[in-house]
Amino acid sequence: MITVVMLSTRTLSCLVLCLCASLPCVALHLAPVMRLSADESMRAKQLVQSLGDAKERIAKAKVAWEQFHQTYQAAHPNVPGLRFTDDFSLAFALMSSSVDEVRQVTTIELTAEEKRKLDSLHREVTESEQSRRQAERNWRDYQHQLMADHAGHSSTGSGAIVELANDKQVLIPYPWASGLTFTTDFRLAFPLTF
Numbered sequence: 001m002i003t004v005v006m007l008s009t010r011t012l013s014c015l016v017l018c019l020c021a022s023l024p025c026v027a028l029h030l031a032p033v034m035r036l037s038a039d040e041s042m043r044a045k046q047l048v049q050s051l052g053d054a055k056e057r058i059a060k061a062k063v064a065w066e067q068f069h070q071t072y073q074a075a076h077p078n079v080p081g082l083r084f085t086d087d088f089s090l091a092f093a094l095m096s097s098s099v100d101e102v103r104q105v106t107t108i109e110l111t112a113e114e115k116r117k118l119d120s121l122h123r124e125v126t127e128s129e130q131s132r133r134q135a136e137r138n139w140r141d142y143q144h145q146l147m148a149d150h151a152g153h154s155s156t157g158s159g160a161i162v163e164l165a166n167d168k169q170v171l172i173p174y175p176w177a178s179g180l181t182f183t184t185d186f187r188l189a190f191p192l193t194f
Contacts, residue, residue, distance in 0.1 A: 031194035032175070034150040036187055044186040047139045054135035058128040065121045072114070079106055088118045141165040143180050144172075146189065151176035 036044065072091060073082050081093045091108040110118065144162040148170050160177035163169050179192035 031190055032151075034146065034180075034189040036146070036189060040146065041186040043142065044182065047135070047142050048186075051132075051135040051139050054128070054132040058125070058132045061121070061125045061128040065125050068117060068121055076108060079108065082108075084110075084118060088115045088122070144170075146180065147172045147176045150189075 069082070069084075073080075076082060076091070079091075079093045082091045083093065084091055089110060091110060092105045095104045095106050097104050141164065144164055147162065148164060151172055157171065157173060159171045159173040161169050162172050162177075175191035175194050180189045181192050182189050
């Protein structure tokens with residue numbers, strides 16, 4: 001009778017081992033999570049709104065610049081490929097030349113109103129591009145700080161080195177080092193790859 005129990009125990013152990021080996025590992029379906037405080041969540045929402053606004057602003061500025069260029073080009077169809085000088089005083093385009101080695105341009109002097117408009121459009125494109133870059137930098141810095149605060153950091157191990165807003169570099173462990181993804185209410189954050 002003892003032999004039968006031991007045989008059953010061996011059979012049962014073998015059966016359990018085979019069953020476990022054939023099932024996917026449950027741990028593969030688990031992902032770490034960050035629970036953001038109310039302040040962190042609010043800050044994330046503000047930064048995302050700023051980033052969206054900055055991207056919308058640069059998109060509008062580029063459209064306005066392109067519309068001005070297209071309108072000006074349409075007004076001068078005999079001079080294809082028009083570009084503007086950086087002092088906003090001239091429009092110019094390459095001309096055909098009878099001598100291949102000699103490159104020439106034709107110029108058109110802009111009116112005072114065209115100069116003002118071009119200067120204004122250029123300034124808006126430049127400022128909105130700077131605003132977009134700053135909003136992207138703020139969002140990236142915020143994520144890095146969140147990872148450093150919640151996921152921890154160490155001086156050894158595997159991960160990615162990120163630079164915090166205070167110019168301090170920290171090692172963020174994997175899987176957090178791959179970046180963050182958030183719930184729509186920004187109360188939870190997950191590793192980008194898990």
